[in-house]
Amino acid sequence: MRRALIVDWGGVLTAPITHAMQRWAAEEGLPYAETMAILDWYAPQPGEDHMMHALERGEVDAQGIANWLSDELHEHYGIAISPDGLIQRMFDHFEPHDEILNLCREARAAGWVTALLSNSWDNPYPRERWDNAFDAVLISGEIGMRKPEERIFLHALNVLCVEAAHTVFVDDEEPNIIAARELGITAIFAQDQHAAAAELRVILQA
Structure with a gap:
């Protein structure tokens, strides 16, 4: 799977x-x-x-x-x-927080396919920090779609060649979480990053 x-x-x-x-x-x-x-x-x-x-x-x-x-x-x-x-x-003023990034690397090493899916504000990204973390980097301003539009989630699933039921999504904005869940994606609401990382770790280790 x-x-x-x-x-x-x-x-x-x-x-x-x-x-x-x-x-x-x-x-x-x-x-x-x-x-x-x-x-x-x-x-x-x-x-x-x-x-x-x-x-x-x-x-x-x-x-x-x-x-x-x-x-x-x-x-x-x-x-x-x-x-x-x-x-x-x-x-x-954006400061890196690596707990979930490191879990992305662990997931990828364990055979998961991984992607970053970000709504951009015409901003630079620290891509040099993402070595071995992602199979795909999907930036809204580069693909002409934004979360929580359904089409951007479908695009991500298509790029990764994966079904929604076999996908986990982590985001800090509730409308994006709701949209993902409506498609059958398991979504973790990162209101607290440590709690979100703990929830993700349980899923990865299951």
Whole structure:
């Protein structure tokens, strides 16, 4: 039986995203709550779209989003900021967290096929840290699809040549977990990375 492990990047292979976002907002002098309200990419209902969705599908680049965010902050809150390089600097605050990455390597060594499935914000990835961890790296902005769209999960399953019932998925965003489970994928909600790693370890050792 061919088994697959698919994991997210931000918040799964890094420290929690909120930590990075809070440090970024403080460094940029941005009001955190107001900025997050604008960037709330999971707020729209199914069928609706959002500028952040376009970014994640690669239809808009990071500078375009920074310009939009600057305009939104000024229009709604009277806050004036320079958009130059704003989003790219956010990723300077993302710190690696290797517990689940190491489990990916263990799974792959044990015969599982593995993939990283990440919604990108036109950001660089530390691919040099992923040696021997993944059979496939699927970045939303490179393939024109985003989580939690059903088609991106189907694409990942097709790339790995595996059935949903034989796949485990780890992510830190609940809409993505729900979407994966609706397809029959075993999904681990990484609200707490240590707990998620422990749950994954049990599955890998079964």
